[in-house]
Amino acid sequence: MDKSLGICICENCDFRNVVFRYLDDENILRLCENKEERTYRKGEIINREGERITEFKYLKKGLVKIYRECKNGDEQVVTITRPFEFVSNISIFSDETYNYSVSALEDSTVCIVRLDFMKELFSGNVDLALGLLSRVAEVNEKIIRQSLDIRTRNLTGRVAYVLLYFSREIYNSRVFELPVSRKEIADFISMSTANVIRTLSELKRDDIVRTEGKMIEIIDFPKLEMISMRG
């Protein structure tokens, strides 16, 4: 990256190596002038289901949940995801409106580019468009697998599965702070809040995990994996 091009911070952005790796320096500059960086506080809504898509958004920093409203009023969590995974939204290339809502689970930074400017970039940069679309396809793949995995498991298996997901995919650590309430876990793995808590208590009783409020520590990894596999 030629620093002489200017002070534009986009050229140093981590995303340069992911979604925008195919842009040349001139277009990076143009992108930089057209982008807007917005921060969302924990709990704030980034996209709302049903709204028209006018911007391309990707998560630079933070953690978000993608979810949809059920008929009866409460939420169904589609997935919970880190930067590089959440590329604008699942629907950007196929639909005109958001299929899902997105909200921030941690304070999050989102980079925003008007959709028509993105399309302008696409027309001159095929690889960019292809790269982004493949990314979307990959993300979708993951979501499908996750949903199928959840459907095959019983309650204990689901809780074990989601704990392993947080530990391995989100925090990369045996011990972490849950970014969501018990109810949100329930909405994620399609079970009742009471039973999520009950199952956690059992895992605690059996010395497989340790919990203290939102803090989770996985003590017996192999056993938890076994429960996730067989359940």
Add this chain to the structure above:
Amino acid sequence: MDKSLGICICENCDFRNVVFRYLDDENILRLCENKEERTYRKGEIINREGERITEFKYLKKGLVKIYRECKNGDEQVVTITRPFEFVSNISIFSDETYNYSVSALEDSTVCIVRLDFMKELFSGNVDLALGLLSRVAEVNEKIIRQSLDIRTRNLTGRVAYVLLYFSREIYNSRVFELPVSRKEIADFISMSTANVIRTLSELKRDDIVRTEGKMIEIIDFPKLEMISMRG
């Protein structure tokens, strides 16, 4: 379509208007020389989970189920789909091996192109690549929504949902022949075979559907929709 170009049947293929709408006549001819049309009998396996992807395949005619093997040996059906929906596989742009198996539910015709030739076409035809990828994204979208829908419903709601799916999306008719066994329905909507049958019997008893072997007739559409919604 200039008929003078030759006898190549590709130029008249229905797919010309879908995935290959962006190819010019010269490339359609090249495609035609490189493609292979294969037919699969009902029950035959088209792709097998875990195998290396070396060919681009799309369904021209017939009906297929996409599924994966569970740890305990039996199957989980990801979705059931018609031509234009089944584009090669969900995994073709992101993975090197198939994530799911695909088998024919009816006698089916599949058009096959070597993957490296496809990539060659891509490099010269951006719109083709984009079109295909968007298609994959769309298909994935549908699968995600379906899986989420199934997860929110109770048994009766699931059976109603799947009957409506067959009626509306697959057969476009109030009366149709089920292309799958009761067990396969069960594997699709994550419930036991016995309960699928039991639920069908109840819908029959309540004069909402009529069944005779594989034949299904939806008698009370509104009521079935209500069950699918509330369940």
Add this chain to the structure above:
DNA sequence: CGCGGCTTTGATGTTCATCAAGTAAAGTGG
């Protein structure tokens, strides 16, 4: 015929959601 696979139904027990009641924690306003 007779065998094997798919279907159907009933009976049984397990798994799970729901309800209720209680406790801890986290905001909120004075």
Add this chain to the structure above:
DNA sequence: CCACTTTACTTGATGAACATCAAAGCCGCG
């Protein structure tokens, strides 16, 4: 900073939803 309110969490008890098992009927195919 404390009293108050609200929201999240926890646990037990209950009944409903569901899977599993078993036995019987059906149907196609050798």
